[in-house]
Amino acid sequence: MNCPKCTTPIESLGKYCVKCGHDFGSENYNKLFIYFELKKEFDHLGAIRGEFASSLTNLDKRMRDYGNLINLDLAKIAGAPQQSPQSQPAPKPGPEQTAPIVAAGPATAIARPGTIEPRPVAPEPAFTSAPAPKRSSSEFEIQMGQKWLLIVGILTMVFGVGYFLKYSFDQGWVGPEGRVALAYVWGIVFLVAGDQFRKKIERFGLSLIGGGIAVLYFSAFAAFQIYHLFDQTASFAIMVMITALACALSIRYDNKWLAVLGLVGGFLTPVLLTTGQDNQIALMTYMTILNLGLLGIAFYKKWDLLNTLGFIFTYLLYAAWYGQHYAAPKFWPAILFLNVFFLIYAFVPFTYQVRKAERSDGRELALMGANAFVAFGYCYAMIEHVYGVAWVSIITVSYACVFLGMATYLYQRGLQSLDVFVVMLAKAMLFLIITVPVLFSNHWITVFWSAQAFAIIWMAVKLERRSLFGGGYVLLVITVLKFLLHDYEHTFQMHLINGFSIYSGYTYLILERSITTALLLSSVLASALLAKHAPAAIQWSEKGDARVLFTIFGVLLFITLTAEVASCFQTYLPQARFAAVSVLWTLFSVVLMLMGFRRNIVTLRKISFGLFLVVVLKVFLFDMANVSTPYRIISFIILGLMLVGTSYLYYQHKDKIMSALADTEKQE
Numbered sequence: 275m276n277c278p279k280c281t282t283p284i285e286s287l288g289k290y291c292v293k294c295g296h297d298f299g300s301e302n303y304n305k306l307f308i309y310f311e312l313k314k315e316f317d318h319l320g321a322i323r324g325e326f327a328s329s330l331t332n333l334d335k336r337m338r339d340y341g342n343l344i345n346l347d348l349a350k351i352a353g354a355p356q357q358s359p360q361s362q363p364a365p366k367p368g369p370e371q372t373a374p375i376v377a378a379g380p381a382t383a384i385a386r387p388g389t390i391e392p393r394p395v396a397p398e399p400a401f402t403s404a405p406a407p408k409r410s411s412s413e414f415e416i417q418m419g420q421k422w423l424l425i426v427g428i429l430t431m432v433f434g435v436g437y438f439l440k441y442s443f444d445q446g447w448v449g450p451e452g453r454v455a456l457a458y459v460w461g462i463v464f465l466v467a468g469d470q471f472r473k474k475i476e477r478f479g480l481s482l483i484g485g486g487i488a489v490l491y492f493s494a495f496a497a498f499q500i501y502h503l504f505d506q507t508a509s510f511a512i513m514v515m516i517t518a519l520a521c522a523l524s525i526r527y528d529n530k531w532l533a534v535l536g537l538v539g540g541f542l543t544p545v546l547l548t549t550g551q552d553n554q555i556a557l558m559t560y561m562t563i564l565n566l567g568l569l570g571i572a573f574y575k576k577w578d579l580l581n582t583l584g585f586i587f588t589y590l591l592y593a594a595w596y597g598q599h600y601a602a603p604k605f606w607p608a609i610l611f612l613n614v615f616f617l618i619y620a621f622v623p624f625t626y627q628v629r630k631a632e633r634s635d636g637r638e639l640a641l642m643g644a645n646a647f648v649a650f651g652y653c654y655a656m657i658e659h660v661y662g663v664a665w666v667s668i669i670t671v672s673y674a675c676v677f678l679g680m681a682t683y684l685y686q687r688g689l690q691s692l693d694v695f696v697v698m699l700a701k702a703m704l705f706l707i708i709t710v711p712v713l714f715s716n717h718w719i720t721v722f723w724s725a726q727a728f729a730i731i732w733m734a735v736k737l738e739r740r741s742l743f744g745g746g747y748v749l750l751v752i753t754v755l756k757f758l759l760h761d762y763e764h765t766f767q768m769h770l771i772n773g774f775s776i777y778s779g780y781t782y783l784i785l786e787r788s789i790t791t792a793l794l795l796s797s798v799l800a801s802a803l804l805a806k807h808a809p810a811a812i813q814w815s816e817k818g819d820a821r822v823l824f825t826i827f828g829v830l831l832f833i834t835l836t837a838e839v840a841s842c843f844q845t846y847l848p849q850a851r852f853a854a855v856s857v858l859w860t861l862f863s864v865v866l867m868l869m870g871f872r873r874n875i876v877t878l879r880k881i882s883f884g885l886f887l888v889v890v891l892k893v894f895l896f897d898m899a900n901v902s903t904p905y906r907i908i909s910f911i912i913l914g915l916m917l918v919g920t921s922y923l924y925y926q927h928k929d930k931i932m933s934a935l936a937d938t939e940k941q942e
Contacts, residue, residue, distance in 0.1 A: 275309075286310070450501035454493055461489035472527070484532045487520045488539020495543040499556060510559055517567035530577040537580060540564045541587035552599040558611035561588055565618045572625040578641075581622050585641055588615055589648055596652070605660050609653060613669075616649035620676060624694040642694075646673060646701060650708075667712045674705035696739050703730050707749065716765040717790040723753040724797035731801045740812040743805075747819060750801055754830055757794055768837055776841035791834050798827045832862060852892075853908060859889045860916045886916075 275284040279296040287310045290297055298306065464486025472479025494516060498509030517540070524533035541564065544557055568584045571577065592612065600608055623641045653669045681698035703726060710722040730746030733739075762768045766787050768776045776782065802823035839858050843851040863885040870878030 275306075450503060454497045454501060454503060457489060457493035457496065461486045461493060464489060480527055480529050480532050481535065483523060483527075484535025485539075487516065487523070487532075487536035488542075490516045490519075491536070491540045491543045495560065499544075499553065510563065513560060513563050517563050518570075521567045521570045524571060525574050528575075530575065530580055533571055533577065533580050534583060537564070537568070537583055537587070541584075541591065544591065552595075554595070554599065554604055554607055557591070557595060558607065561591060562611065562614055562618075564588075565615060565622075569618050569622050569625065572622045578623075581619075581641060584622070585619050585645060588619070592652075600656075602660055605656055609656055612649055612652055613672075616645060616673075617676070619645035620680070624680075642697060642701070646705075649673075650705075663712060667709050670705045670709040670712060674702045674709065677702035677705065696737070696741055699733060700730075700742060700745055703745070717757075717761045717786055720753055720757045720761055720790055721793050723749060723756070724794045727753055728797040728801050728804075731804055734812060735804050735808045738809055738812055743808065743812045743819070746801070747823075750798060750823075751826070753794065754798065754826060757790065758830075758833065761790065762837065768841055770833070770837060775844060780842045780845035795827065795831060795834070798823060798830060802827055828866075835862070850908075856889055856892055857908070857912050859885060859892075860912055863889065864916050864919070 276282060277284060277291040277296055280291060282291060284291070284306065287306055288298075464482050468479045468482030468484075468486060470479065471482060491513070494509060494512045497503045497512075498505075504512070520533060520536035520540075524530065524536070541561075544560065565584060565588060568580060572581060592615065596608070620642060623645075650669060650673065654666050657663075657666050657669065677698045681695055681702060684695040684698065707723060707726055710719050710726075714722065727746050727750035730742055730749065734742035734746055758770065762770055766776070766783055767778045768787075802820050805823050806820035808819070835858060836855060839854050840851055843854045847854075863882045866878050866882040866885065870876065870882060
């Protein structure tokens, strides 16, 4: 099987091609799922075929030997004199009645004298699909007894060890060294017993091993935080070894629940053994070690549950510490450790996908998004309080560089077809977008957002990514609305609703206004030209996004030209202001009409007709009452000339228009 678009062999289950990203569709995905399930079974049977064939041969030989023994016994019975119900001797069978000795097989019947030979029994098919039996109450009871009682029991014992350490400390039963030694012995007993039980009852043994890992975490943390038996370097070295042990065992036994139990025990350690005092460096370093262990596991196993639990526990502990102990003097350690956690959970969710070049199922992508915004929220709160909002841009630019670096790495490895590549690219763009209002203000936000929107659309067309194209599309529309509804009103003091009036004179911020307008128009036009050549599969509009973007460009150009002409004449020649707008609209109508004739686009000609109608109504109903006579004359003459000229164009291009209309009717 090959991808219909790029002809790459389909070697793994997925809804998209791993090379070009082609969508196979839901129906074909279901078929592929069945195919790869069958292939998996076939490969499994092929792997055991040799052993299975040998077993069948041995079984067949034993069945034949046993059948021959039965045959001999049956032959003896067949040759003995038969007694009637009245105990009369039966006549001896003649030669034609003698029962032949037949080798008995699984479906062979033995003929007996004086009886009707039974019909052979048809063998059952080799593969049958029996309906799945309903789960009985006894099965549910066994499930509860074997699995859930075991898990609850292990966790209960872990809690018991923790409270034993704390209670023995309060009561003074055993010295600190003895308490920690007992805890270590308890954890080692769990590990050894679990390894022994694993050979007989795997689930039971693995659960004990997980409990042992959790107890070792308790012991190491208590030895440093409560009893101060080891210095910080030695304590964290022990924790690193325990974390490495948990990672290695979970990978070796290929059991995520072992890793989950170790993770839960590890994160519960500082909660159960807290002294109420703040030890920021120790706690954050400990959390870092746990999360680095998760990163190591993520390289080998796709255990989304483990990643999600680690993310939740990490930020819950951080939030608890932040709410109780954070203050401005602790700013630098707090923000440095926070961004270490951000980096770990930026890499954890897609590590396995990158190594295996597999598509994401969406859960790890959601984890990446949550991680970025939670970390950014804390960074914003801390930096804004200490240094001000402008310095938050360091974080946004840094996050953008991290995601852009990961996207570049994926692109260089040829993995740009993975969803994770698009997410990395989109997040890089998003944090750059956030950076702009943090560093800049007013119209400069519009300038940068328009450039970023064009860059996103360009990348979407180049990579043929619908999600990126939609993101750039939305950002461009937001930028245009911001320019018209916010920048004109609050930055340039030009009130579009109030007759395109400008309150501070035409030259107020004229350079900034011109640059912003020109760059925004250029971005919209360039995006429309890109969309024109983009594959239809990535566009969001059924009629083509190029038409929508060209329409946005035309409307924006019309509004900006009207605003500039109206404000210019308001400042320097107020009496001719409305006549100048009428002339501009007339010229705009003519340009649309010429483009409609040149490209034979009926929509442009209809828009031109509509604008001509608006201008005529404006000239006769508004300009006559509000414009002085000389400018009124100019307005009427120009409008009349344009209307006559447009009529002439229809005479000139009549045949072309009729031909185009006929072609359209044939297509319909």
